[in-house]
Amino acid sequence: MQLLEPGRIGTMVLKNRVIMPAMGIRGTVEKDGDWGDRVIAYYTARAAGGVGLITPEMVFVSRALELAASDCIDLSSDEHLKSVRRLADSLGKYDCKLSVQLTAGFGRVVPPYILPEWWTEDPLPEHLRPVSASVNDNHYLPDKRKFDSRPLTTEEAAALAQSFGPAARRAREGGAACVELHGHEGYLLDQFMTKLWNRRDDHYGGTRDKRLNFAREAIAAIRLEAGEDFPLIYRFGLTHYLPGGREPEEGLWIARELEKLGVDALHVDAGCYETHWWPHPPQYQEPGCMVSLAEQVKRQVSIPVIAVGRLQYPDVAERVLNENKADFIAMGRGLLADPDLINKVAAHKEEDIIPCIGCHEGCLWQMAEGKPTSCALRPTTGHEIEWPLLPVKHRASLLVVGGGPAGIEAARSGVERGFDVTLWEATGQLGGNLWPAAEPDFKLDIARYLKYLRHLAKKLPIEVVLNKRGMAQDIADFGADYVVLATGAKMEALPFQSSDTVKVLSAIDLLTGKETSRGKNILVMGGGLVGCETAVYLARQGKHVTISTRRGKEQLGGDIVDRSNREMLIAMIKDAGIRVHDNAVPVRLDNGAVVLQTGGPSNEGGSGPVERSERDELVDMINQNAKDSALAKSGDSGIAGEIVVAADSFVFAGRLLPQGALAKEIAAINGSTQNILSAGDCVKVDSIMHAVWGSFTAVREIAA
Numbered sequence: 112m113q114l115l116e117p118g119r120i121g122t123m124v125l126k127n128r129v130i131m132p133a134m135g136i137r138g139t140v141e142k143d144g145d146w147g148d149r150v151i152a153y154y155t156a157r158a159a160g161g162v163g164l165i166t167p168e169m170v171f172v173s174r175a176l177e178l179a180a181s182d183c184i185d186l187s188s189d190e191h192l193k194s195v196r197r198l199a200d201s202l203g204k205y206d207c208k209l210s211v212q213l214t215a216g217f218g219r220v221v222p223p224y225i226l227p228e229w230w231t232e233d234p235l236p237e238h239l240r241p242v243s244a245s246v247n248d249n250h251y252l253p254d255k256r257k258f259d260s261r262p263l264t265t266e267e268a269a270a271l272a273q274s275f276g277p278a279a280r281r282a283r284e285g286g287a288a289c290v291e292l293h294g295h296e297g298y299l300l301d302q303f304m305t306k307l308w309n310r311r312d313d314h315y316g317g318t319r320d321k322r323l324n325f326a327r328e329a330i331a332a333i334r335l336e337a338g339e340d341f342p343l344i345y346r347f348g349l350t351h352y353l354p355g356g357r358e359p360e361e362g363l364w365i366a367r368e369l370e371k372l373g374v375d376a377l378h379v380d381a382g383c384y385e386t387h388w389w390p391h392p393p394q395y396q397e398p399g400c401m402v403s404l405a406e407q408v409k410r411q412v413s414i415p416v417i418a419v420g421r422l423q424y425p426d427v428a429e430r431v432l433n434e435n436k437a438d439f440i441a442m443g444r445g446l447l448a449d450p451d452l453i454n455k456v457a458a459h460k461e462e463d464i465i466p467c468i469g470c471h472e473g474c475l476w477q478m479a480e481g482k483p484t485s486c487a488l489r490p491t492t493g494h495e496i497e498w499p500l501l502p503v504k505h506r507a508s509l510l511v512v513g514g515g516p517a518g519i520e521a522a523r524s525g526v527e528r529g530f531d532v533t534l535w536e537a538t539g540q541l542g543g544n545l546w547p548a549a550e551p552d553f554k555l556d557i558a559r560y561l562k563y564l565r566h567l568a569k570k571l572p573i574e575v576v577l578n579k580r581g582m583a584q585d586i587a588d589f590g591a592d593y594v595v596l597a598t599g600a601k602m603e604a605l606p607f608q609s610s611d612t613v614k615v616l617s618a619i620d621l622l623t624g625k626e627t628s629r630g631k632n633i634l635v636m637g638g639g640l641v642g643c644e645t646a647v648y649l650a651r652q653g654k655h656v657t658i659s660t661r662r663g664k665e666q667l668g669g670d671i672v673d674r675s676n677r678e679m680l681i682a683m684i685k686d687a688g689i690r691v692h693d694n695a696v697p698v699r700l701d702n703g704a705v706v707l708q709t710g711g712p713s714n715e716g717g718s719g720p721v722e723r724s725e726r727d728e729l730v731d732m733i734n735q736n737a738k739d740s741a742l743a744k745s746g747d748s749g750i751a752g753e754i755v756v757a758a759d760s761f762v763f764a765g766r767l768l769p770q771g772a773l774a775k776e777i778a779a780i781n782g783s784t785q786n787i788l789s790a791g792d793c794v795k796v797d798s799i800m801h802a803v804w805g806s807f808t809a810v811r812e813i814a815a
């Protein structure tokens with residue numbers, strides 16, 4: 112397999128073609144940002160798992176201009192050299208090399224809320240003002256002039272570019288095998304390279320050639336200080352997919368220029384914060400969604416090209432190499448979900464790989480909340496030291512009731528701890544609500560995860576009993592030492608009976624194939640994740656689809672945690688031509704139609720007006736700006752009255768209700784709930800991460 116063959120970048124030889132790209136680890140670092148034991152354990156687990164080159168999160172070349180910017184370490188002094196060396200040594204034990212990603216900083220994408228007193232109207236102290244190539248609005252609060260970045264002076268820009276030199280030298284002294292320049296995703300270095308954000312007329316702007324001067328000087332400084340032979344990778348986006356941003360033509364010119372400057376490899380992706388679903392591709396993107404961009408660059412240069420973006424599928428990654436579309440594969444989240452991915456490929460055990468589901472919930476969102484970057488499917492990622500599963504002290508039995516993701520995770524962690532595990536599943540197949548979730552063709556990741564869980568359940572030394580509904584008396588009679596209830600959730604009852612002209616069915620029944628829709632016109636009731644995905648699924652089958660949601664349009668897909676995922680799904684709704692009626696409640700079926708009551712007060716839950724601070728309002732504004740989309744601004748708005756929507760079928764994507772009564776029923780028999788644990792949707796309807804982490808925690812904390 113080419114993926115496992117050695118490769119060369121400049122003077123650096125790697126044992127295989129797999130690179131772990133930089134991913135922020137805000138919550139994993141020590142208080143002073145240093146890479147301590149937790150960070151070493153996290154990266155070393157990936158090195159032990161077979162990857163050839165690891166790039167930790169970005170490292171500042173200087174903090175002088177962005178004092179409050181983040182916890183990331185900087186290499187402007189020797190302060191963090193020791194921890195870089197420790198990490199390089201630790202990775203080296205597995206013949207894995209270290210790449211240090213050097214950044215100029217955030218610029219206009221600095222999160223305002225990390226600045227002190229950010230929510231007030233008071234001007235920021237001059238030394239804390241965001242900086243950029245030109246005056247630019249802040250990505251998060253574009254309407255707040257207070258956060259507009261000031262342009263760096265020519266002298267400041269020159270000094271910042273020079274700072275790359277000593278930082279690269281220190282990286283080399285610390286044992287790094289190469290450095291990577293963080294020139295993508297609309298960060299400060301990219302802001303200098305891009306006309307949209309660089310409107311200078313000095314040495315650093317005015318023409319595309321001058322906009323590259325900042326990068327040129329940074330590269331020259333690295334060469335001077337760290338040596339001509341020290342490999343240098345440049346990471347940049349071929350296009351921003353943003354009006355006014357970089358187009359591929361200029362991107363290809365940049366690639367050729369960088370090659371002329373002696374860069375040793377190009378790491379190619381796309382997008383920026385405004386088009387977040389490119390640099391952070393959700394599950395809806397195709398596997399290898401940015402490979403065609405890497406390929407275009409590869410046709411223009413003779414230095415190695417690194418492709419990235421949903422390449423955790425080994426067959427897809429291998430094909431990219433075989434077809435000569437790239438020379439190396441960067442795998443980010445795939446290695447968060449499964450640190451042993453490469454070893455499993457080498458051992459021909461691909462079916463054992465825990466497949467990243469592109470949800471961003473355990474990685475990006477945990478990081479955004481200041482918690483260790485982890486994984487929805489693998490809670491121990493980023494918690495390698497804190498959350499070990501300790502072996503039970505005495506033999507004990509564990510009964511798991513329910514065979515969805517929560518139940519299977521309970522069984523898996525139970526086995527890891529040494530319990531004798533039995534799993535009862537009420538239906539004839541494992542997987543629970545993953546079955547409907549995996550049905551749309553744009554849910555390949557969930558389909559893979561479902562396949563993986565079923566395979567896992569077969570491999571685990573557990574007794575699986577299908578078609579066994581766990582009734583309270585049966586569970587009590589079974590007499591297990593511990594019980595985990597993972598009985599999931601069910602959709603609420605349909606609001607209408609089918610009429611002669613309108614077929615009424617639930618989204619779950621539609622997606623599991625239990626029911627089929629009728630006719631061309633379909634109204635989907637429900638603007639959450641299930642409703643939105645079901646609407647796109649139907650529209651892609653050629654149906655005319657309308658969504659009705661009793662919330663406002665800005666709440667569409669509001670239960671999706673990650674912004675990339677939500678924004679892309681909303682774009683898919685728009686592309687599919689789906690009409691959205693918000694603040695609308697279906698009140699009755701008519702002749703081949705559904706009548707919606709619109710514009711009334713939203714009947715979503717809530718406890719009346721809440722006193723809100725200025726700060727809360729701003730937090731809302733940030734969230735709203737992040738979630739805003741073309742679709743949210745289009746369509747009908749809530750005018751009071753009735754709307755008649757032509758519909759041959761009414762698909763109900765209602766609330767899922769927890770099936771959580773068993774615990775009390777067992778308690779009534781046993782006289783206690785002791786040793787009866789519950790996890791997943793039967794506790795609170797939520798995401799796959801909630802199910803997996805809930806079970807993992809429940810089993811980990813059993814004092815046995």
Ligand SMILES: Cc1cc2nc3c(=O)[nH]c(=O)nc-3n(C[C@H](O)[C@H](O)[C@H](O)COP(=O)(O)O)c2cc1C
Binds near residue numbers: 212293346380419
């Ligand atoms: C939690 C998280 C943090 C990230 N932080 C960085 C970063 O510091 N620097 C960077 O260049 N890319 C960063 N990225 C982008 C990744 O390097 C990678 O390009 C992206 O996850 C797509 O690759 P994948 O589909 O293999 O995960 C981050 C991604 C994630 C999920």
Ligand code: SF4
Binds near residue numbers: 466473474486
């Ligand atoms: S949290 Fe989701 S997106 Fe992130 S690595 Fe895990 S499965 Fe992938």
